[in-house]
Amino acid sequence: MSLDTARFLADLNELRQIGAYKTGVHRPTYSPDDMRSRQWLMNSMTEIGLKPEIDGIGNVIGRHTGPGPHLLAGSHIETQNYAGWLDGALGVVAALALARAGLPVDVVAFADEEGHFEGGFLGSRSAAGDLTEAQIDASRSRNDGTPLRDALATAGLEGKPRIVLDPSRYKGFFEMHIEQGTQLENAGEHAGVVTGIIAIWQFRIVITGQQDHAGGTTMAERRDAGLTAVRLLAAIDAEFPRICGPHTVWTTGSIKLDPGAPSIIPGGADILFQIRDISTETLQRMEETLVRLIQESNRRERCTTELIVIRRSVPALCNPAMMAALDTAAEHFAPGKWRRMQSGAGHDAQVMAPLMPVAMLFTPSIGGISHHWAEDTKEEDLALCCQILEHAARSFLASS
Amino acid sequence: MSLDTARFLADLNELRQIGAYKTGVHRPTYSPDDMRSRQWLMNSMTEIGLKPEIDGIGNVIGRHTGPGPHLLAGSHIETQNYAGWLDGALGVVAALALARAGLPVDVVAFADEEGHFEGGFLGSRSAAGDLTEAQIDASRSRNDGTPLRDALATAGLEGKPRIVLDPSRYKGFFEMHIEQGTQLENAGEHAGVVTGIIAIWQFRIVITGQQDHAGGTTMAERRDAGLTAVRLLAAIDAEFPRICGPHTVWTTGSIKLDPGAPSIIPGGADILFQIRDISTETLQRMEETLVRLIQESNRRERCTTELIVIRRSVPALCNPAMMAALDTAAEHFAPGKWRRMQSGAGHDAQVMAPLMPVAMLFTPSIGGISHHWAEDTKEEDLALCCQILEHAARSFLASS
Numbered sequence: 001m002s003l004d005t006a007r008f009l010a011d012l013n014e015l016r017q018i019g020a021y022k023t024g025v026h027r028p029t030y031s032p033d034d035m036r037s038r039q040w041l042m043n044s045m046t047e048i049g050l051k052p053e054i055d056g057i058g059n060v061i062g063r064h065t066g067p068g069p070h071l072l073a074g075s076h077i078e079t080q081n082y083a084g085w086l087d088g089a090l091g092v093v094a095a096l097a098l099a100r101a102g103l104p105v106d107v108v109a110f111a112d113e114e115g116h117f118e119g120g121f122l123g124s125r126s127a128a129g130d131l132t133e134a135q136i137d138a139s140r141s142r143n144d145g146t147p148l149r150d151a152l153a154t155a156g157l158e159g160k161p162r163i164v165l166d167p168s169r170y171k172g173f174f175e176m177h178i179e180q181g182t183q184l185e186n187a188g189e190h191a192g193v194v195t196g197i198i199a200i201w202q203f204r205i206v207i208t209g210q211q212d213h214a215g216g217t218t219m220a221e222r223r224d225a226g227l228t229a230v231r232l233l234a235a236i237d238a239e240f241p242r243i244c245g246p247h248t249v250w251t252t253g254s255i256k257l258d259p260g261a262p263s264i265i266p267g268g269a270d271i272l273f274q275i276r277d278i279s280t281e282t283l284q285r286m287e288e289t290l291v292r293l294i295q296e297s298n299r300r301e302r303c304t305t306e307l308i309v310i311r312r313s314v315p316a317l318c319n320p321a322m323m324a325a326l327d328t329a330a331e332h333f334a335p336g337k338w339r340r341m342q343s344g345a346g347h348d349a350q351v352m353a354p355l356m357p358v359a360m361l362f363t364p365s366i367g368g369i370s371h372h373w374a375e376d377t378k379e380e381d382l383a384l385c386c387q388i389l390e391h392a393a394r395s396f397l398a399s400s
Numbered sequence: 401m402s403l404d405t406a407r408f409l410a411d412l413n414e415l416r417q418i419g420a421y422k423t424g425v426h427r428p429t430y431s432p433d434d435m436r437s438r439q440w441l442m443n444s445m446t447e448i449g450l451k452p453e454i455d456g457i458g459n460v461i462g463r464h465t466g467p468g469p470h471l472l473a474g475s476h477i478e479t480q481n482y483a484g485w486l487d488g489a490l491g492v493v494a495a496l497a498l499a500r501a502g503l504p505v506d507v508v509a510f511a512d513e514e515g516h517f518e519g520g521f522l523g524s525r526s527a528a529g530d531l532t533e534a535q536i537d538a539s540r541s542r543n544d545g546t547p548l549r550d551a552l553a554t555a556g557l558e559g560k561p562r563i564v565l566d567p568s569r570y571k572g573f574f575e576m577h578i579e580q581g582t583q584l585e586n587a588g589e590h591a592g593v594v595t596g597i598i599a600i601w602q603f604r605i606v607i608t609g610q611q612d613h614a615g616g617t618t619m620a621e622r623r624d625a626g627l628t629a630v631r632l633l634a635a636i637d638a639e640f641p642r643i644c645g646p647h648t649v650w651t652t653g654s655i656k657l658d659p660g661a662p663s664i665i666p667g668g669a670d671i672l673f674q675i676r677d678i679s680t681e682t683l684q685r686m687e688e689t690l691v692r693l694i695q696e697s698n699r700r701e702r703c704t705t706e707l708i709v710i711r712r713s714v715p716a717l718c719n720p721a722m723m724a725a726l727d728t729a730a731e732h733f734a735p736g737k738w739r740r741m742q743s744g745a746g747h748d749a750q751v752m753a754p755l756m757p758v759a760m761l762f763t764p765s766i767g768g769i770s771h772h773w774a775e776d777t778k779e780e781d782l783a784l785c786c787q788i789l790e791h792a793a794r795s796f797l798a799s800s
Contacts, residue, residue, distance in 0.1 A: 181616035198615065202662055213770055214651040215598065215676055215744030216581035219641070226652050227637065234634035237627065241619070251614040252626050254660040262602055262653040262672045272662045276615055344615030370613055 001102035003390045005383040008097040012382070015040060015077075015093060016085040024373025025085050028143065029078040029112040030058060030155040037077050041092065041109055048100050050107060056152070056160035057126040057136075058111030064104045071105045071393055072165070072173040072356070073098055075348060076113035076123065081143070084178070084375025086382075088113055088348075090363065091176040094386050098174075103393055106170070110348045117141055117148045124351035129164045165355065171397060172322050172357035175349040176389050178377055182368035183341060190381050191338040191388055192362035193326040197350040198247075198342055199315040201283050202274045203290070205232070209303035211259065211267025222265055226257045228303040229269040235293045236273075243289055245282040247342055250275045269303075278315045278342045316350035319357030322396050326361055329391035333384055361389050401502035403790045405783040408497040412782070415440060415477075415493060416485040424773025425485050428543065429478040429512040430458060430555040437477050441492065441509055448500050450507060456552070456560035457526040457536070458511030464504045471505045471793055472565070472573040472756070473498055475748060476513035476523065481543070484578070484775025486782075488513055488748075490763065491576040494786050498574075503793055506570070510748045517541055517548045524751035529564045565755065571797065572722050572757035575749040576789050578777055582768035583741060590781050591738040591788055592762035593726040597750040598647075598742055599715040601683050602674045603690070605632070609703035611659065611667025622665055626657045628703040629669040635693045636673075643689055645682040647742055650675045669703075678715045678742045716750035719757030722796055726761055729791035733784055761789050 018040060019025045019033030027034040038060050042052035045062030052062045060077070064070055075091025088109075095107040111123030118139040125131040139148035152158055179185075184192050209225035233252060240250055251274050258268035275286050294305045323340070330338035341362065349358040363385045366376045418440060419425045419433030427434040438460050442452035445462030452462045460477070464470055475491025488509075495507040511523030518539040525531040539548035552558055579585075584592050609625035633652060640650055651674050658668035675686050694705050723740070730738035741762065749758040763785045766776045 179616070180613055181618075182621065183618070200615075200663070212768070213580055213745060214649065214653065214674065215600075215746070216579070216768065216770060217649070217744070218581075218583070218647070219644075219649055221582065224651075226655065230630055230633040230637060230652070233630040237630060244619075247618070249614065249617070249619055251624075251663070251665055252630070252657075253614065253662040253664055253666065254657055255626065255655045256660075257652075257654055260654040260656075260672075262674055263600070263651070264653055265651055266653065272660075274614065274662055344617070345613060346615070368612070368616065370616060 001100070003097060003101040003387060005386055007100065008093060008386050009379055009383060011044065011093045011096060012090065015089055021082050022373045024083055024375060025079050026082045027079045028081055029114065029116040030151040034078045035155050038109065041077060044096055045107060048096065050099055053163065054160070055163040056157055057123055057131070057162050058155065058157055059123045059127055059163055060109040061163060062099070062107040064099065064106055066104060068104055068169065069171045069397060070169050071103065071397060072108060072170045073105045073393070074108035074110070075175050075177055076111070077109040078112060078114055078116070080114050080371040082373050083371050084373065086178050086375060086377055087370070088177065090178060090382070094176040094389055097386055098390055098393055101390055103390070103397070113348050116143060117151070121348065121351050124348040126162050127165045128351050128355055167355040170356045172319055172359065173349060173352045174322070174359055174389060174393055175347060176361045176363070176385060177347060178370065178375065179362040179365045180345050180368070180370035181365060184339070184362065184364035185366065185368065187339065189337045189339055190334040190364060191330045191385050192341040193323055193330055193338065194318055194343050194360035194362060195323065195340050196278045196315055196317040196342055197347055198276045198278045198344055199280065199283060199313045200274055200276050201287060201312045202310040204308040204310055205271040205273055206306045206308060207269040207303050209267050212265040214263045214265050217265060223302045224265050225269040225303050226266040228297060228301045228305060229255060229271060231301065232293060232297050232305060236290065239289055239293060240286065243285055245277055245279055248275065248277045248282055248286065249344060250286070276344055280315060316353035316358065318359045321399060322357055322359030325392035325396040326359055326388065328395065329388040332391065333388050361385055401500070403497060403501040403787060405786055407500065408493060408786050409779055409783060411444065411493045411496060412490065415489055421482050422773045424483055424775060425479050426482045427479045428481055429514065429516040430551040434478045435555050438509065441477060444496055445507060448496065450499055453563065454560070455563040456557055457523055457531070457562050458555065458557055459523045459527055459563055460509040461563060462499070462507040464499065464506055466504055468504055468569065469571045469797060470569050471503065471797060472508055472570045473505045473575070474508035474510070475575050475577055476511070477509040478512060478514055478516070480514050480771045482773050483771050484773065486578050486775060486777055487770070488577065490578060490782070494576040494789055497786055498790055498793055501790055503790070503797070513748050516543060521748065521751050524748040526562050527565045528751050528755055567755040570756045572719060572759065573749060573752040574722070574759055574789060574793055575747060576761045576763070576785060577747060578770065578775065579762040579765045580745055580768070580770035581765065584739070584762065584764035585766065585768065587739065589737045589739055590734040590764060591730045591785050592741040593723055593730055593738065594718055594743050594760035594762060595723065595740050596678045596715055596717040596742055597747055598676045598678045598744055599680065599683060599713045600674055600676050601687060601712045602710040604708040604710055605671040605673055606706045606708060607669040607703050609667050612665045614663045614665050617665060623702040624665050625669040625703050626666040628697060628701045628705060629655060629671060631701065632693060632697045632705060636690065639689055639693060640686065643685055645677050645679055648675065648677040648682055648686065649744065650686070676744055680715060716753035716758065718759045721799060722757055722759035725792040725796040726759055726788065728795065729788040732791065733788050761785055
């Protein structure tokens with residue numbers, strides 16, 4: 001059997017009909033359309049000869065029934081609200097294409113990679129044995145507050161056992177995904193071999209000053225938490241570009257001034273600040289600089305600034321042999337028109353990385369649009385990347 | 401008749417019982433306790449021999465029945481929520497003390513100086529002929545959304561005529577008030593002769609960038625509206641101290657980043673920014689600098705910044721002869737322990753200023769606390785300032 005890219009594109013377009021919204025789709029986790037897409041996937045698996053199963057968190061896995069060594073391949077099938085037709089569905093349908101081409105692949109769609117429910121990566125964490133019943137009890141929908149247990153019951157998943165993967169069954173996990181950025185498009189390239197998934201170090205910066213009437217308090221008397229925030233963020237803006245790595249990004253996602261009224265000097269400021277990089281060493285260096293800038297602020301300003309660590313995730317590095325197989329395949333199908341790149345966004349592969357070797361392949365995103373119904377990728381790039389993936393999977397399986 | 405400061409303090413302490421909350425009071429406009437305080441005021445007026453009246457917006461005026469020339473004196477009697485016992489009540493009770501001492505004073509308590517209802521300065525604006533029926537129709541409580549018309553009906557004021565003051569009756573308006581700051585206390589002074597009430601120029605600064613995923617977009621590609629906001633506010637922080645007047649203040653009350661999520665590069669920033677000064681020339685110079693800094697930002701940054709003028713109020717200058725009378729009286733009762741100062745907060749006097757000469761006298765505020773139940777002033781300072789006010793009113797009335 002050889003790879004059928006026409007069938008691969010037809011499958012993607014068929015799946016696109018489920019929850020169609022404008023040119024995209026709306027399939028939030030455990031919604032009727034999401035459950036229909038999981039049923040569609042199980043039907044496809046059966047047709048190919050895989051043995052499908054859906055578990056108590058909504059993960060769908062279709063197991064190859066022949067001898068190994070096996071690969072695991074897939075991604076997630078639900079979408080952000082009113083989002084794109086590809087995203088994770090692309091990786092699931094590409095995995096189907098590998099199985100249809102006769103590769104010994106278990107196809108997986110992990111539930112709720114998109115984080116409609118509190119916790120994040122529920123499906124892949126559950127499959128990795130890293131999700132407790134208590135965490136399921138506590139989780140609620142970020143959209144409307146529905147308890148996760150209620151959503152699972154409504155979806156018909158209540159009481160089903162949860163599958164925990166056996167890492168010894170797999171030589172590695174391949175995940176194909178859209179880039180969600182413009183690096184490939186801007187360079188006129190057709191594929192990205194992912195070197196790793198960056199870690200996110202998320203902080204809260206809490207500044208305490210003195211709330212006062214804006215008319216009754218001179219500039220010299222003020223303890224303006226908002227002004228201290230601006231000075232600190234300006235210092236970060238000046239310092240961070242000097243010490244960052246080549247691909248480090250840092251983001252101030254939110255600044256909240258308390259009470260936030262026109263005529264009141266803010267007594268408090270609450271900032272969400274994050275740093276992303278693939279190198280823990282770089283992340284450590286940047287956090288040290290952040291701590292130093294806050295110490296300087298506390299020596300200079302009349303407000304007190306405190307740094308609270310929300311999370312420090314671990315970067316997931318892709319497997320060198322799997323990357324090499326992807327490099328060779330990419331150079332074969334798109335000579336000189338591909339690159340190695342890191343993933344700035346999180347993916348199920350990072351949850352699989354502690355269990356088994358992982359690798360990811362990125363397709364270009366038109367205009368970099370992601371998590372929006374206008375998200376798209378050229379069909380020739382989709383077909384090309386499916387060929388690269390299949391070629392790499394075969395050669396990696398054949399390697400010792 | 402001479403000034404009875406003991407009675408003045410007793411009156412203040414009696415009024416303090418109405419709506420008492422901890423050591424302060426809670427008398428929001430048109431609440432039962434607010435209306436009880438207005439009734440208390442009318443009873444006091446009657447007792448003194450004034451002719452009291454309450455009008456359709458809740459203003460209470462007690463008219464002197466003898467020959468002129470007359471003064472108008474007073475302030476407001478309602479309070480912010482769970483706020484101090486003095487604030488405006490001080491000025492009303494001080495005006496009562498002047499009338500009791502035989503001065504030809506009309507005593508006034510303007511309604512809702514504190515702005516519980518939309519519009520602001522409802523009572524003094526109504527008395528100045530500057531409040532339309534349509535504005536009353538449109539106004540709602542900022543506390544709970546109750547229409548002003550409903551609140552007036554509940555308070556028993558529906559259908560009552562509204563009093564418009566005849567400026568020709570008055571030689572001037574005196575308003576005593578707490579400082580709401582720490583300038584007097586820090587200098588060990590007992591009285592402040594107000595030179596004028598500053599103007600507030602209120603702006604919105606709206607920055608438009610591009611919302612993107614914080615993981616998929618390099619620093620060089622970003623159009624981060626929050627970062628442009630930080631750079632602009634840092635530039636203001638650097639430039640404004642160089643060009644401001646001696647008492648100018650400027651305040652960033654609110655910064656809102658859109659959408660304000662940890663992993664999304666803000667596509668929009670919305671800033672509330674205000675400048676306060678007594679000099680229109682200074683305000684103009686500072687607005688010109690703000691416009692220049694925004695132009696520079698628009699040349700340098702990848703986000704577009706727009707300045708929206710919300711309001712430019714006019715400063716209210718106090719009358720030189722009235723100030724001179726207050727200076728003389730202050731130097732008599734507190735030699736070397738008083739100052740001239742501007743008012744950073746708004747007061748009813750600014751609404752009266754276009755109609756007649758106005759002047760204000762500030763008492764010290766302990767710890768600068770205002771709009772909080774802990775607000776307080778030493779009783780000896782209250783009595784001293786009442787004496788200064790009475791002395792100044794007499795000499796101003798006697799002047800040609």
